[in-house]
Amino acid sequence: MPVDLRAKLAHVELPNPILTASGCAGAGRELARFIDVARLGAVVTKSVMLAPRAGRPTPRMVETPSGMLNSIGLQGPGIDAFLQRDLPWLLGRGARAVVSIAGGSVGEYAELASRLSDAPGVTAIEVNISCPNVEDRGTVFACDPTAAAAAIEAVRQRARYDIPVFAKLSPDVTDIVTIARSCVAAGADGLSLINTLLGMAIDTETLRPVLAGLTGGLSGPAIRPIAVRCIWQVKQALPDVPIIGMGGVRSGRDALELILAGASMVSVGTEIFHDPSACDRILRELGDELARAGLDRLTDAVGLAHQRINNPPRYRDVATTI
Ligand SMILES: Cc1cc2nc3c(=O)[nH]c(=O)nc-3n(C[C@H](O)[C@H](O)[C@H](O)COP(=O)(O)O)c2cc1C
Numbered sequence: 001m002p003v004d005l006r007a008k009l010a011h012v013e014l015p016n017p018i019l020t021a022s023g024c025a026g027a028g029r030e031l032a033r034f035i036d037v038a039r040l041g042a043v044v045t046k047s048v049m050l051a052p053r054a055g056r057p058t059p060r061m062v063e064t065p066s067g068m069l070n071s072i073g074l075q076g077p078g079i080d081a082f083l084q085r086d087l088p089w090l091l092g093r094g095a096r097a098v099v100s101i102a103g104g105s106v107g108e109y110a111e112l113a114s115r116l117s118d119a120p121g122v123t124a125i126e127v128n129i130s131c132p133n134v135e136d137r138g139t140v141f142a143c144d145p146t147a148a149a150a151a152i153e154a155v156r157q158r159a160r161y162d163i164p165v166f167a168k169l170s171p172d173v174t175d176i177v178t179i180a181r182s183c184v185a186a187g188a189d190g191l192s193l194i195n196t197l198l199g200m201a202i203d204t205e206t207l208r209p210v211l212a213g214l215t216g217g218l219s220g221p222a223i224r225p226i227a228v229r230c231i232w233q234v235k236q237a238l239p240d241v242p243i244i245g246m247g248g249v250r251s252g253r254d255a256l257e258l259i260l261a262g263a264s265m266v267s268v269g270t271e272i273f274h275d276p277s278a279c280d281r282i283l284r285e286l287g288d289e290l291a292r293a294g295l296d297r298l299t300d301a302v303g304l305a306h307q308r309i310n311n312p313p314r315y316r317d318v319a320t321t322i
Pocket residue numbers: 021022023024046047068070072074100128168194195196217218219220221223246247248249267268269270271
């Protein structure tokens with residue numbers, strides 16, 4: 001019997017739990033030469049803003065040990081071009097579209113949500129709140145429970161009732177559970193964990209910072225233990241809230257680790273730059289891993305590691321696995 005890989009994005013059922021991570025596959029076109037985008041659980045688009053943006057100056061990417069720093073700065077064509085060009089392309093391919101949005105003010109988030117609600121075919125909205133609030137001295141929404149809640153509440157109020165809203169949180173906070181609770185209280189249907197961590201690299205030849213924007217977001221395998229910890233903590237505090245997990249997933253086994261911590265879906269980001277067909281491979285590997293663990297359904301694996309600490313394996317269970 002093949003493993004049942006169906007996943008739930010809040011009330012929306014997906015054929016499988018593997019998604020692209022925002023910013024790592026544009027709006028899907030870049031991947032279409034390598035994989036059938038309709039086979040993914042969904043394509044999570046690069047964060048869309050109201051106006052077109054050129055992003056930050058180059059260089060804006062650098063490799064680090066087991067990771068990557070980027071300071072792309074939300075380059076993109078803006079919501080009008082997205083709705084005219086990118087969304088119809090994705091829907092034409094039969095793909096499910098989770099649209100990531102980013103704004104510089106609560107009003108911008110609200111406006112983006114209502115523009116998306118007027119468009120057909122949006123499977124869910126992922127709200128990237130790792131952006132500075134221009135109306136509040138540049139405080140990053142995701143780092144302040146009140147600001148995070150204000151952005152999510154505005155999106156939830158303006159988004160069509162049947163479109164799930166996921167808040168994407170930053171790990172650069174003292175207590176991610178506080179921010180998670182605040183977003184859920186403001187109406188988030190689910191949470192995406194985690195965005196990149198703020199990092200920096202200095203070139204010891206030129207004696208200058210490598211990135212033109214000085215700091216960048218750290219992603220890739222280096223951050224996976226942090227993603228696992230954040231997902232674990234949030235699942236423990238809010239067991240019924242669906243989580244899209246991401247951070248350094250390179251294989252089906254990595255995806256399973258995030259699922260065991262509490263993620264019901266997994267986004268793949270940096271690995272796509274190494275292997276553009278990674279999502280297909282990881283989905284296959286995840287099915288094999290679940291079968292190997294004796295699990296018939298993906299949903300049985302979600303958060304399973306929590307049960308294992310409450311019920312430590314008996315001697316006989318341990319003995320049979322040695
Ligand atoms: C080049 C690049 C661009 C990204 N752009 C976005 C973005 O536009 N919006 C967003 O919410 N996250 C963005 N992210 C963060 C990823 O979606 C993801 O949360 C993070 O990279 C961790 O996953 P990974 O280690 O699998 O890449 C970006 C990451 C990278 C590497």
